[in-house]
Amino acid sequence: MSDLSTLPPPLSLDEPRADWPFHAGELEAQVRAGAGSGGNSGNGGNSGGTRGIRTYLPEQHRAFYAELPFMVLGGLDANGQPWATLRVGEPGFVFSPDPETLRIAGHALPGDPLADAWNVGAALGGLGIQFTTRRRNRVNGIVTAAGNGTFTLHVSQSFGNCPKYIQRREPQPLPQPLQRDASARAAAPQRVATALDDADRALIATADTFFIASANLADDAGPARGVDVSHRGGLPGFVRxxxxxxxxxxxxxxxxxxxxxxxxxxxxxxxxxxxxFERGDLLYLAVQAEVIWSGPELDAFAGAERLVRFHIEEVRRSAAVVPLRWSAVEYAAQFAQQRST
Known part of the structure; x- marks a missing residue:
């Protein structure tokens, strides 16, 4: 487990400290989920954040990011819509010149909805994830320089997550014999729609992993202001x-x-x-999210503590744009028993 796995007793929502790493929405979610309390301890929500969430990259995170062949990014387009997307490159295309800085090189994949978003001052959420080792680390911050396909992030929040729910699979560069066919598919126009088609529905119905980008850029969010991108995993069909x-x-x-x-x-x-993971397609969805905190609907989802309903506003599908393919999946230990029954 990461350094976030052991947390002290929850605090209250009363008079949150100016340096508290959570904004009001996060504190409210913690309380509603039972990770915070209404007492008078004075600082709100989850006091583990003051230890687990840093304003710099520890050395092991700096080394970790430099090993990645891809990174998940979250940001906002010109209309304020959050998107989650990928950047792909040879290991080293993400690197940290100092503990407060992360630099991401390479170019956007075809159809990337955030291709033009990384301007100076833009908020960015980053997730480095190694499916092979089930390691993942998060970094949020502000773009301080951009040009020639490279942008520099000043770190405002950095923290690790535990390996739970990560499915193991090995990424490999696309074999040469397949590159020509993949390039032909990738050259096709990106499909843009307001609803899922049959192929989209099939991909989601068999998915065991997805990523979600969200944001709070309100002035009163304080040090927690910014964009976040995170991982979700489950057995195929866990997204209904x-x-x-x-x-x-x-x-x-x-x-x-x-x-x-x-x-x-x-x-x-x-x-x-x-x-x-087999064909290299990316399916982007712009959604409105509704959190379902309790009720009988949860019974249909084994292990769920809450549900999130996503109302789709835009669909974008890019074919064969990821120059990686992944090995067969090895499901996370949390799902092994479910898989065998």
């Missing part, structure tokens, strides 16, 4: 396709920081990303 414009997903027990749910409490717009 209710209809062509609605999805429902479980929210499992996590680090109790509630960064994503807290953002959604404050601002329900979000961006989802599904990866076709």
């Amino acid at each position: 396709v209710d209809d062509a414009r609605t999805l429902t997903a479980p929210d499992f027990k996590g680090n109790r920081f509630f960064n994503t749910l807290g953002n959604l409490v404050s601002q329900p717009r979000a961006g989802l990303l599904f990866i076709d």
Whole structure:
């Protein structure tokens, strides 16, 4: 487990400190989920954040990011819509010249909704994830320089997450014989729609992983102001396709920081990303999120502590744009027993 796995007793929402790493939406989500209390301890929510959330990158995170062949990014487009997306490159395309800085090189993949978003002053959420080792680290901050496909991030929040719910699979560069066919598919125009088609529904119905970008850029968010992107994992079918414009997903027990749910409490717009690990497609969804905190609906999702319903506003599908393919999946230990029954 990461350094977030052991947390002290929850605090209250009364008079949060100016340096508290959670905004009001996160504190509200913590309290609603039982990770915070209404007592008079004085600082609100989850006091583990003052230890687990840093304003710099520890050395092991700096080394970790430099090993990655891809990184998940979250940001806002010109209309304020959050999107989750990928940057891909040779290991070293993400590097940290000093503990307060992360530099991301390379170029956007075709159809990236955030291709033009990384201007100076833009808020960015980053997730480094190694499926092979089930390691993941988060970094949020502000772009301080950009040009020639490279942008520099000043770190405002940095923290690790535990390996729970991460499915193991090995990424490999696309074999040469397949590159020509993949390039032909990737050259096709990106599909843009307001509803899922049959292929989209099939991808989601068999997905065991997705990523979600959310944001709170309100002035009163203080040090927690910014964009966040996080990982979600489950057995195939854990995201329920209710209809062509609605999805429902479980929210499992996590680090109790509630960064994503807290953002959604404050601002329900979000961006989802599904990866076709066999074909290299990316499915981007712009959604409005609705948190379902309790009720009989939870019974349909094994292990769910809450649900999130996503109302789809825009669909973008880019074919074969990821120059990686992944090995067969090895499911996370949390799902092994479910898989065998």
